[in-house]
Amino acid sequence: MRILVTDPIDDAGLETLREAGHEVEIAYGIDGGADLVDALEGVHGLIVRSGTEVTRQVLDSADELMIVGRAGIGVDNIDIDAATEHGVIVANAPQGNVRAAAEHTVAMTFAAARSIPQAHTRLKAGDWAKSDFLGTEVNNKTLGIVGLGRVGQEVAKRLNNLGMELVAYDPYISEDRAEQIGADLVEFEACIERADFVTVHTPLTPETEDLISHEELALLEGGYLINCARGGVVDEAALAEAVAEGTLKGAAIDVFAEEPISPDNPLLDVEDVIVTPHLGASTEAAQENVATSTAEQVLAAFNEEPVLNALNAPSIDKSAFPRVRPYIELAETAGRIAAQLMDERVESVDVTYAGEIAEEEVDLVTASALKGVFSPLEWQVNAVNAPQVAEDRGVDVTETKSHQAENFRSVVTVTVGNGDGETQLGVSGTLFADDDPRIVRIDDYRVDAIPHGHMLVARNYDEPGTIGFIGTVLGENGINIAGMFNAREAIGGEAITVYDLDDEVPDELLADLENDERIIEARYITLDGANTVRTSL
Ligand SMILES: NC(=O)c1ccc[n+]([C@@H]2O[C@H](COP(=O)([O-])OP(=O)(O)OC[C@H]3O[C@@H](n4cnc5c(N)ncnc54)[C@H](O)[C@@H]3O)[C@@H](O)[C@H]2O)c1
Numbered sequence: 001m002r003i004l005v006t007d008p009i010d011d012a013g014l015e016t017l018r019e020a021g022h023e024v025e026i027a028y029g030i031d032g033g034a035d036l037v038d039a040l041e042g043v044h045g046l047i048v049r050s051g052t053e054v055t056r057q058v059l060d061s062a063d064e065l066m067i068v069g070r071a072g073i074g075v076d077n078i079d080i081d082a083a084t085e086h087g088v089i090v091a092n093a094p095q096g097n098v099r100a101a102a103e104h105t106v107a108m109t110f111a112a113a114r115s116i117p118q119a120h121t122r123l124k125a126g127d128w129a130k131s132d133f134l135g136t137e138v139n140n141k142t143l144g145i146v147g148l149g150r151v152g153q154e155v156a157k158r159l160n161n162l163g164m165e166l167v168a169y170d171p172y173i174s175e176d177r178a179e180q181i182g183a184d185l186v187e188f189e190a191c192i193e194r195a196d197f198v199t200v201h202t203p204l205t206p207e208t209e210d211l212i213s214h215e216e217l218a219l220l221e222g223g224y225l226i227n228c229a230r231g232g233v234v235d236e237a238a239l240a241e242a243v244a245e246g247t248l249k250g251a252a253i254d255v256f257a258e259e260p261i262s263p264d265n266p267l268l269d270v271e272d273v274i275v276t277p278h279l280g281a282s283t284e285a286a287q288e289n290v291a292t293s294t295a296e297q298v299l300a301a302f303n304e305e306p307v308l309n310a311l312n313a314p315s316i317d318k319s320a321f322p323r324v325r326p327y328i329e330l331a332e333t334a335g336r337i338a339a340q341l342m343d344e345r346v347e348s349v350d351v352t353y354a355g356e357i358a359e360e361e362v363d364l365v366t367a368s369a370l371k372g373v374f375s376p377l378e379w380q381v382n383a384v385n386a387p388q389v390a391e392d393r394g395v396d397v398t399e400t401k402s403h404q405a406e407n408f409r410s411v412v413t414v415t416v417g418n419g420d421g422e423t424q425l426g427v428s429g430t431l432f433a434d435d436d437p438r439i440v441r442i443d444d445y446r447v448d449a450i451p452h453g454h455m456l457v458a459r460n461y462d463e464p465g466t467i468g469f470i471g472t473v474l475g476e477n478g479i480n481i482a483g484m485f486n487a488r489e490a491i492g493g494e495a496i497t498v499y500d501l502d503d504e505v506p507d508e509l510l511a512d513l514e515n516d517e518r519i520i521e522a523r524y525i526t527l528d529g530a531n532t533v534r535t536s537l
């Protein structure tokens with residue numbers, strides 16, 4: 001497989017990929033537009049940090065791309081919706097640089113409180129300006145944390161140990177969690193008003209864009225603002241003005257709305273705004289961590305294993321994966337068979353888990369069943385975008401769990417239905433000896449069929465000579481039968497016969513079979529590739 005890396009990552013990650021036998025191409029600093037589109041031709045994995053914009057335009061043309069790995073936390077530079085539509089996994093490395101970001105935040109807090117960069121610059125210029133710098137102690141001051149997630153919590157611990165009181169605003173965490181950290185969880189305005197230092201640790205989202213602007217800065221009068229999260233969360237013009245006019249004593253900013261920063265950015269002109277060029281994650285340990293974790297996720301995607309930090313695909317605990325893995329393929333197979341046997345438009349899909357499999361996390365299995373149901377539509381349907389494809393098409397998806405699995409350890413049933421629920425068709429599969437897949441029910445018939453690349457499912461009357469007739473017609477047309485299973489309602493009643501075949505069955509041959517009055521319906525089912533079947537989806 002080919003992997004393109006467009007922002008610098010640690011060698012440990014590159015080595016992990018190369019040792020697994022993949023081709024790694026480095027294109028640090030590539031222009032994010034047309035050049036990136038060209039460079040992605042035939043590429044299966046893309047690794048970025050915050051320096052590469054992975055836009056819809058880029059994703060629209062990256063036909064072979066399976067995964068975008070973000071060697072870090074923030075994914076505001078990646079169009080995740082477009083990736084999902086194209087079935088491309090987006091995965092980040094949410095743990096590896098948290099401590100580095102927290103330490104940088106603490107360092108920036110002290111740097112602002114004690115004017116360290118300003119004093120340093122003066123001294124290097126030969127100016128012993130001791131009396132110009134009277135700093136602020138953090139001890140006994142209040143730290144306002146906006147966004148009490150991974151980095152926010154680490155900052156809270158460190159600055160609390162240095163004598164700061166903690167208040168926090170985060171609408172998505174519990175009071176209990178805040179209490180464990182020793183922070184008073186309060187409303188947004190109260191958090192800023194009570195604080196001497198406000199530190200921002202939210203992602204950049206439509207909700208957080210310009211979250212801190214003129215009004216909020218006025219509430220922080222006499223204090224300091226630290227932003228080591230994302231540019232765009234703090235209104236830069238408002239902040240520059242607030243510090244320049246003395247409303248705030250200072251600010252420390254690591255991230256900017258536009259990166260690399262424009263020379264016109266007003267923050268650069270204000271003495272008491274100290275800046276670093278997005279260095280929060282730039283430590284050796286953090287870079288090694290995120291590069292290795294990202295490389296491992298790219299390998300998992302290539303090996304069709306769960307991508308642990310996938311942001312747009314169902315994931316699963318690593319230890320549970322071996323138990324669930326065989327059912328992923330089985331559910332896809334059952335979905336494919338059900339969709340091809342269904343005469344009407346599929347408007348609902350139910351995936352029922354019975355027996356031991358009902359105890360497991362099955363999101364990935366359900367997504368795979370949907371992939372099977374939608375496989376005739378477009379080759380790009382996969383477990384990443386199948387739930388989205390279902391939603392876009394107005395297909396109602398349900399999951400049912402039951403502890404009873406007839407005589408099997410586990411059974412997965414994919415039932416497709418039309419809108420009014422009048423037509424429903426279920427296909428059930430199980431595993432013999434844990435890894436030998438069997439289709440054990442089609443519609444109301446108990447069967448025992450081995451899923452096979454080419455299959456013929458015939459509904460016929462249980463009359464002498466019918467099976468022989470079908471076999472003769474197939475044989476006369478050079479189609480070899482690899483296996484066969486027959487099931488019937490009652491002697492002389494309706495029956496179903498499933499043939500595993502070595503070749504495709506042409507439409508004319510199906511018509512010949514259906515012309516015989518003993519045969520109610522003959523359906524060719526393919527489990528090879530996608531896009532090759534007739535369907536009423
Ligand atoms: N400067 C750097 O180099 C650097 C390094 C690491 C992380 N980061 C950035 O730091 C930020 C935090 O990272 P993290 O790993 O802690 O993320 P996280 O997801 O663990 O935490 C983010 C927190 O923000 C909260 N939040 C979301 N919307 C909010 C809102 N409107 N108001 C208040 N809180 C809100 C969430 O509930 C969550 O608890 C991200 O933007 C990340 O990209 C920067």
Ligand SMILES: O=C(O)[C@H](O)COP(=O)(O)O
Pocket residue numbers: 049050051071072073074075097229278280281282
């Ligand atoms: O979100 C992150 O992980 C940090 O902002 C680090 O970004 P970087 O990998 O571009 O340094």
